[in-house]
Every structure is written in C-alpha cells, then in structure tokens.
Amino acid sequence: MAKRPYIVGNWKMHGTRSMLAEARAIDRAAERLMKVEVALAPPATLIHATRKEADLIGVGAQDCHAAEGGAYTGDISAAMTKDAGAGFVILGHSERRTYHQETDADVQAKAASALAAGLNVIICIGETEAQREAGEAEKIVAAQLAGSLPQTPDAGDRITVAYEPVWAIGTGKTPTVDDVNAMHKAIRETLHSVYGDAASEIRILYGGSVNAQNAAELLAGPEVGGALVGGASLSAESFVGIVVAAADGAE
Known part of the structure; x- marks a missing residue:
C-alpha cells in the first residue's frame, strides 16, 4: 500500500510560544485531512510545547548532534531531542551545510545517531x-x-x-x-x-518555495511523496492550503 503524502513544515529560526496557536490550528485541520500525514519541525525551544498542544500531527526537530553526549556547548543530542517529544529530525538542510559547513559524512553520522535514539x-x-x-x-x-x-x-x-x-x-x-x-x-x-x-x-519530498498555489502541480509527479515547506508553514492558513492540495491529489 502506498504511503500517504507527507507534508512537513520547517519553522527554521522562527517562533515563540505565541506560535503555538498556529500549531493547534494545523493540528485541527489535519484531523479533517486524514489522507495526508502532516508534521511540523519547530525550533528546539518549542518541541515539547508543540507536542503537548498538537496531538495528531508529527512533531520533529531541525537538527541534532551526532554524539550521545559530551562537552558540546549549545548542541542537542538525538536522545535529548527524542526526550523533548520529537519523533523525527531534519538533517543536512542546505542552511546547515552552508552556514555550519556540514559535510555528507556529518549528516550520515547524525542520521545514524538519530536512528539509534529512536527518531x-x-x-x-x-x-x-x-x-x-x-x-x-x-x-x-x-x-x-x-x-x-x-x-x-x-x-x-x-x-x-x-x-x-x-x-x-x-x-x-x-x-x-x-x-x-x-x-x-x-x-x-x-x-x-x-x-x-x-x-x-x-x-521523496520536494522542498523550495512550495506554496498553496503551486503545490498541486509539484506534488503530482510519480516519485513526489510530499513536501518540505519553509516559510509557508509559519501560518496555518498557508500551510493547510498545501495539505489540502496534497489531499486532493491523493484522492
């Protein structure tokens, strides 16, 4: 059986507790659109709160460290990420590769650590x-x-x-x-x-300037299994439009 389309919102370095209202609205919409698997990756400071506020959607992290623990000030391990309530983690985003000089080997090591931690x-x-x-x-x-x-x-x-x-x-x-x-x-x-x-x-998700207007066309490809959404995921209204497009395409 084919998996449901997977629509994931990446909030990047946006969001304080006031953004939880958007997460709740997305969660309510997802309950009506069960043909799509919906998830959000808020900043690390909001993982636990988002998991408490949103019961149906997936909640994940935007990165984790490859080590299980140690003297890595400011970093967060995969086990800590899991403990905070995350079910998945985004790894190797181009912004991490560019601004933090992450290599393919770094991403591979983080992925292995995340899988070992249950993410x-x-x-x-x-x-x-x-x-x-x-x-x-x-x-x-x-x-x-x-x-x-x-x-x-x-x-x-x-x-x-x-x-x-x-x-x-x-x-x-x-x-x-x-x-x-x-x-x-x-x-x-x-x-x-x-x-x-x-x-x-x-x-295999597509990501890059996905919005409610172009989502249906981008998601229609035979190998496109969903979307990783950046800016358009910060608002429930714009993000849910993408989820609706995915649900319509799954019919």
Whole structure:
C-alpha cells in the first residue's frame, strides 16, 4: 500500500510560544485531512510545547548532534531531542551545510545517531544554481545522497529524503515539474543502490518555495511523496492550503 503524502513544515529560526496557536490550528485541520500525514519541525525551544498542544500531527526537530553526549556547548543530542517529544529530525538542510559547513559524512553520522535514539530522519539534499546550470545537478545530488544516507541495517523504513534545490529555497523560484520528476527518479535509483527493494517505500519530498498555489502541480509527479515547506508553514492558513492540495491529489 502506498504511503500517504507527507507534508512537513520547517519553522527554521522562527517562533515563540505565541506560535503555538498556529500549531493547534494545523493540528485541527489535519484531523479533517486524514489522507495526508502532516508534521511540523519547530525550533528546539518549542518541541515539547508543540507536542503537548498538537496531538495528531508529527512533531520533529531541525537538527541534532551526532554524539550521545559530551562537552558540546549549545548542541542537542538525538536522545535529548527524542526526550523533548520529537519523533523525527531534519538533517543536512542546505542552511546547515552552508552556514555550519556540514559535510555528507556529518549528516550520515547524525542520521545514524538519530536512528539509534529512536527518531526517524528526513535527509535533505540539493544542488546550487551554478551546479544546475553546469548540467551537474543529478550527479551532485546523487553523490550527496549516497554520502549522507546511514548504513544502518533496515534503516530504509525510517528514512525520508527531501530534495531541495538550494536556489529555490526562500527565493520564490521553483524548478519545472519535469526537472523535479527527473531528479526524484534519479534519487530513487540511488536509494535502490543503497537499500535494494526497501527503497521503494522511502518517500521523496520536494522542498523550495512550495506554496498553496503551486503545490498541486509539484506534488503530482510519480516519485513526489510530499513536501518540505519553509516559510509557508509559519501560518496555518498557508500551510493547510498545501495539505489540502496534497489531499486532493491523493484522492
């Protein structure tokens, strides 16, 4: 049986307790739209509160440290993230790779730690505009993915992949539907090379300037299993519009 579309909101470094009203509204909407799996990744300061306020949707984190514990001031381990109420963690987002110089090996280590702590993982990959213009997008993304995937046995059923072209994140630009479909097909082939038949069950999300207006078209691809949503997830109204588009496409 095919998995439900997975729509995940990444709040990034936005949100104080006043934002819990948006989480509650999203949770209420998700109860009416059961054909879609909905989740939010608030900042770490709101994971516990969001889990208490939102009963139906998934709640996750935006990062974790690879180590189980130690002298890492300001960092949060996977076990701590799980203890706070998270069920999953986003890893390898381009903003982490760029601003914190995270490598594929760093992402792989974090993913292994998260899985060991009982978290599911969403692994982000994506090319820059220069890499796409040079005709290297699929090669770059395939290599990123292969280097970031955990080698943990039977990890496939707890992994989601999010393709987010770096040049589309927060810019209002989106790739063509054909480009998205071609990239997701290439990602699927890489997943099969690592996990074999189990790769067929791994959802591949699209992320990058997704909104209620373009969601239906972007989600219609045969290998597009949902969306990782940034700015549009900060408002229940705009985020739920994307969830509705996913639900309509799942009918």
